[in-house]
Amino acid sequence: MEPEMEDKTLELMCSVPRSLWLGCSSVAESLCALRCLQSMPSARAHSQVLLLLLPAMCPPPPTAALPLNTSVMENDDLSPKKTTVFKISNGTVTGSRKRPSQGNYEKEKDVCIQLFDQWTEADQVQFVEHLISRMCHYQHGHINAYLKPMLQRDFITALPAQGLDHIAENILSFLDARSLCSAELVCKEWQRVISEGMLWKKLIERMVRTDPLWKGLSERHQWEKYLFKNRTTEVPPNSYYHSLYPKIIQDIETIEANWRCGRHNLQRIQCRSENSKGVYCLQYDDDKIISGLRDNSIKIWDKQTLECLKILTGHTGSVLCLQYDERVIVTGSSDSTVRVWDVNSGEVLNTLIHHNEAVLHLRFCNGLMVTCSKDRSIAVWDMASPTDISLRRVLVGHRAAVNVVDFDDKYIVSASGDRTIKVWSTSTCEFVRTLNGHKRGIACLQYRDRLVVSGSSDNTIRLWDIECGACLRVLEGHEELVRCIRFDNKRIVSGAYDGKIKVWDLQAALDPRAPASTLCLRTLVEHSGRVFRLQFDEFQIISSSHDDTILIWDFLNVSSNGQTEGRSPSRTYTYISR
16 A cells, blocks of 8 residues: 555544444455555545445345445335434544334334234244344344343242242242341342241251251250241241341351360369279260270260269270260270170170280271271171171281271271371272371371371371372371370361370361461360370360360350360460471
8 A cells, every 4th residue: 555545544544433443344344445445536435435334333134235336325225214324524424313204103113013913923033033133233232221121030929929939938948048138138028938938947957957066056055846847836937047047156156266265164074993093985975975994894974964874894904995876885995805785784795706915996887897906907897786796807917006997988997006007998808008107106097088187106197188198287286195086077186195185177287278387276284194085076075084084175055254164275386297
């Protein structure tokens, strides 16, 4: 292009509104316009370029494309309802739209509507689609704005009008508390659906079914009696559940704060062993605590009154481990035997003699029991009934006493004084892999899902991925052997020979970015001897010790001033090694 023509082209493009010449549908159209400018006088070039560019603003239908030399005014047959005239004046483009007289438009419109009404719905839809395809982008936007509010539908209000209240209730029942509060404010009909559908009650019931903390609160605060009852049963109105929900949230926040700050009520059971002192193992539920003692006895305590209800005797050595369910208590002893007791009567139902040395730990579930011993072996048992227990397999591989076992449907996990954790297949009892990392013998372990948490005489706690065998985190802080450990979805609780119980943040421990100083939430110091065993839930820790006591650390029922007998000191230093 010649320099003079290039200047004129740029001058023209600058004089035309930017939105117009940028509206070309393709680069080809822009180049075509420039070629015309190059070969035509400036005045004619102005008009021709406009003819090329204006279709980009309001393109004609695809079936009616115009030749390049056709003027806009010649396209009357394609737009009978309006005429568009563009003028170039003082370097700017102005446009105006004209329409035939109002009278003619109204008559034509009425005829079109009459014809439209006579067609079938399918024909009407096809006609409107064809009509829309002939419109420009501006018209599409106007139609879209017109249709949007028409397409919006208050289905929650509409469904009850059709006798479908239950569907509206079911839809709103999936809302969380914040959304349910907002839904009540939409209109009176939404509020009526929520109230009559008892949706606050259903929300609380859903939380109780899925969250152990909610379930525990419902049992302890006695509002579970108002849940899971149908409408025919006498139940409080929806407003009762609406006001109950924030109270539950407040209780949960208080409990979490008590865990973080170490606020608790402390209850103490003095076991008063006759010969040698020490409580080696325990398990509890809402009604009782069952403990195994160094003096060869098993004592059952009332959890409310803390009185000893029953003493079981029969072992000739210290009771080192136990587990019970609704039918039986199974205990392991330093006398090398495993005994099965009736949980109600205390009668001995079975005695298993297999191990050559002390039975250090045992677990049973769903007809399978696993025991381990100081003799370095692991025994896998089939439990058809309390009196019908047969040995399935003996697992050998550890080079020192096997101190602890745990299992699920997939893996059996064992830990030993040989510093290793071994993984075995539950179904085949075949060896799978070894987890290496502890510097000294391993004293305790828990396994769930993919996570294994272990405690060792190297004073550390390690978190492992059982599938790949990787050590995920090392927790340091105890000053002596870590003797017992338990974890749930939120916390790890450990007890050690230093007499301390530590509460750790599990989620932070699993996050490699979390600083080591944030991992230990609280250190509880009340035992005067080694901590042998502990168990905990959302509301409490129950621990036993060489000092011949069982302590109940209650984080739910804390005095209002927060200054309780068992108030423990703030967190201690926590380190991590990589």
